[in-house]
Amino acid sequence: MTMEIMEGSIAVAETVRLCRPQVISAYPITPQTHIVEGLASIVADGRLDAEYICVESEFSALSACIGASAAGSRVYSATTSQGLALMTEVVFNAAGMRLPIVMGIANRAISAPLSIWNDQQDSIMMRDSGWIQLYAEDNQEAIDMHILAYKVCEDHNILLPAFVCFDGFILSHVFEPIDIPSQELVDKFVGPFTPYQKLDVNDPISFGMYATPEYYLEFRYEHDQAVKRAAEAIKKYGKEFGEIFGRDYSELVVGYKLEDADIAIVAMGSICGTVKDAIDEMRAEGKKVGLLNLRCFRPFPSTDVAKALAHVNTIAVLDKNVSLGAKGAVAIEIKEACYGSNIPVYDYILGLGGRDVRKKDIKKIVDLAEKGEGDMFYGLREEVL
Amino acid sequence: MRELRIHGRGGQGSVTAAELIATAAFTAGVYSQAFPAFGVERRGAPVQAFVRFSDEKIRLRSQIYEPDYIIVQDSTLIHDVNVFAGMSAGGIAIINTEKDLKYNLPEGVKLITIDATKIAMEEIGRPITNTTLMGAFAAASGEITLDALEGAIRSRFDGKLADTNVSAAKRAYNMIKEGRV
Numbered sequence: 001m002t003m004e005i006m007e008g009s010i011a012v013a014e015t016v017r018l019c020r021p022q023v024i025s026a027y028p029i030t031p032q033t034h035i036v037e038g039l040a041s042i043v044a045d046g047r048l049d050a051e052y053i054c055v056e057s058e059f060s061a062l063s064a065c066i067g068a069s070a071a072g073s074r075v076y077s078a079t080t081s082q083g084l085a086l087m088t089e090v091v092f093n094a095a096g097m098r099l100p101i102v103m104g105i106a107n108r109a110i111s112a113p114l115s116i117w118n119d120q121q122d123s124i125m126m127r128d129s130g131w132i133q134l135y136a137e138d139n140q141e142a143i144d145m146h147i148l149a150y151k152v153c154e155d156h157n158i159l160l161p162a163f164v165c166f167d168g169f170i171l172s173h174v175f176e177p178i179d180i181p182s183q184e185l186v187d188k189f190v191g192p193f194t195p196y197q198k199l200d201v202n203d204p205i206s207f208g209m210y211a212t213p214e215y216y217l218e219f220r221y222e223h224d225q226a227v228k229r230a231a232e233a234i235k236k237y238g239k240e241f242g243e244i245f246g247r248d249y250s251e252l253v254v255g256y257k258l259e260d261a262d263i264a265i266v267a268m269g270s271i272c273g274t275v276k277d278a279i280d281e282m283r284a285e286g287k288k289v290g291l292l293n294l295r296c297f298r299p300f301p302s303t304d305v306a307k308a309l310a311h312v313n314t315i316a317v318l319d320k321n322v323s324l325g326a327k328g329a330v331a332i333e334i335k336e337a338c339y340g341s342n343i344p345v346y347d348y349i350l351g352l353g354g355r356d357v358r359k360k361d362i363k364k365i366v367d368l369a370e371k372g373e374g375d376m377f378y379g380l381r382e383e384v385l
Numbered sequence: 386m387r388e389l390r391i392h393g394r395g396g397q398g399s400v401t402a403a404e405l406i407a408t409a410a411f412t413a414g415v416y417s418q419a420f421p422a423f424g425v426e427r428r429g430a431p432v433q434a435f436v437r438f439s440d441e442k443i444r445l446r447s448q449i450y451e452p453d454y455i456i457v458q459d460s461t462l463i464h465d466v467n468v469f470a471g472m473s474a475g476g477i478a479i480i481n482t483e484k485d486l487k488y489n490l491p492e493g494v495k496l497i498t499i500d501a502t503k504i505a506m507e508e509i510g511r512p513i514t515n516t517t518l519m520g521a522f523a524a525a526s527g528e529i530t531l532d533a534l535e536g537a538i539r540s541r542f543d544g545k546l547a548d549t550n551v552s553a554a555k556r557a558y559n560m561i562k563e564g565r566v
Contacts, residue, residue: 005411005417007404116423138444170446173421173423174418174446175403175407175419175420176417177411177416177417270446271446272444273443273445274444276444354423356447356448357446358447358450359447
């Protein structure tokens with residue numbers, strides 16, 4: 001293992017190169033831009049034998065990926081926020097056509113009002129699209145999850161697209177030490193792409209055709225079953241990943257000082273790092289707080305969550321998104337997973353549109369949860385309301 | 386963990402400075418993390434960039450509010466931004482200025498002023514002060530060595546541009562080390 005220091009976006013671009021996609025199509029958008037600029041340079045410099053298709057919109061970017069994937073190519077795209085929103089129609093098509101596309105999401109808030117800064121509303125918006133959704137705590141996880149995603153998605157028992165989500169700016173623009181694996185190991189793990197079926201003029205088939213009422217329900221059932229099966233596939237290949245690369249991804253939820261915790265914080269993405277530092281400080285003060293890091297939001301690992309949280313007496317969920325008129329999307333899932341346990345689950349909507357979250361905020365949230373105060377937007381500036 | 390906050394104006398290379406300081410620290414065996422204050426990249430506008438140094442893997446993702454060190458690339462920022470915010474005793478403030486001004490420093494913070502613009506003009510031929518101030522930071526803080534800093538500069542720039550930036554960094558480094566500021 002050789003650690004190097006580099007920007008997260010460049011690390012992602014270099015790792016995508018190692019996965020040997022044959023077609024890349026993307027449209028630049030802040031804060032994803034450095035990834036696709038990096039990949040465009042890599043292809044132009046001849047460091048990756050791929051077709052880089054320049055397009056006029058994100059809708060076209062994913063459409064090009066869908067065509068190329070259906071024709072039997074390994075493909076990659078990356079986007080965020082409004083770009084993902086513009087893709088919406090084809091996001092659902094890619095999943096329904098069961099194409100193993102991997103797409104990086106440098107998570108960013110959604111307009112209006114315009115915000116280029118981080119939260120996770122964009123990928124959460126695609127909750128019901130039938131894509132796998134993985135969330136990275138740091139850039140090492142972001143690149144590892146790209147490699148893992150290709151392996152999982154291309155399994156003929158899965159055949160699904162995946163979002164690899166990493167917080168925009170907070171991860172995409174940070175310089176930090178990272179281990180970029182060797183080409184040899186990535187080749188060994190991912191291997192060449194073997195399409196289950198593909199567009200072929202000599203053996204014509206159709207993707208995403210008309211499904212009449214006699215068939216549509218069954219298509220949706222089989223799609224749902226595949227997303228559910230992906231949980232075991234991620235665990236299996238995550239374990240294999242650990243054996244090859246030395247970093248284990250065999251769990252969809254990862255605890256930190258959770259075994260003996262009274263209060264559990266549940267979170268997704270880069271905020272988990274700040275939470276861990278806050279937990280160390282709270283532990284030093286005698287507070288038994290732990291973290292459950294959700295690495296995978298779709299499929300949602302309900303059973304794993306319920307098991308990991310069964311012993312705690314309070315759950316505080318940090319949501320960098322909000323299902324307006326309801327709660328944060330993570331809290332809704334956690335409440336469902338813990339139904340019948342009588343453990344109170346409090347939701348804290350925070351960090352939206354790039355609002356910084358500090359250790360002291362995590363401590364305040366734990367104090368609130370202890371007092372039974374939750375289901376709130378945390379950190380509101382009352383003076384501007 | 387030690388923390389550095391760099392104050393500059395868009396176009397002065399504050400983000401590059403943060404990245405190169407983090408690179409220098411990491412290549413010398415310390416965990417480091419560099420990132421900008423996001424989304425304010427307009428030429429001339431006040432910008433910030435941040436660096437963390439630690440003997441352990443860095444997990445913290447928030448911005449830096451209580452820096453051990455600050456670098457101020459343009460002393461006129463002091464009228465607009467509280468560059469000393471969050472500093473406490475033992476901290477070091479490095480300010481690029483030609484004037485001997487009185488600053489409202491927090492108690493116990495060591496002030497180092499250096500005419501980095503003059504050095505940059507003489508060594509590089511442009512008023513881009515980031516590498517000069519990186520040399521001053523290396524000498525004043527001890528967080529990075531001059532060798533590691535030179536390596537980081539040469540990893541980013543080539544040829545004459547690298548040479549002149551290294552010269553500027555070395556000159557500032559030696560001035561601080563020899564107490565000539």
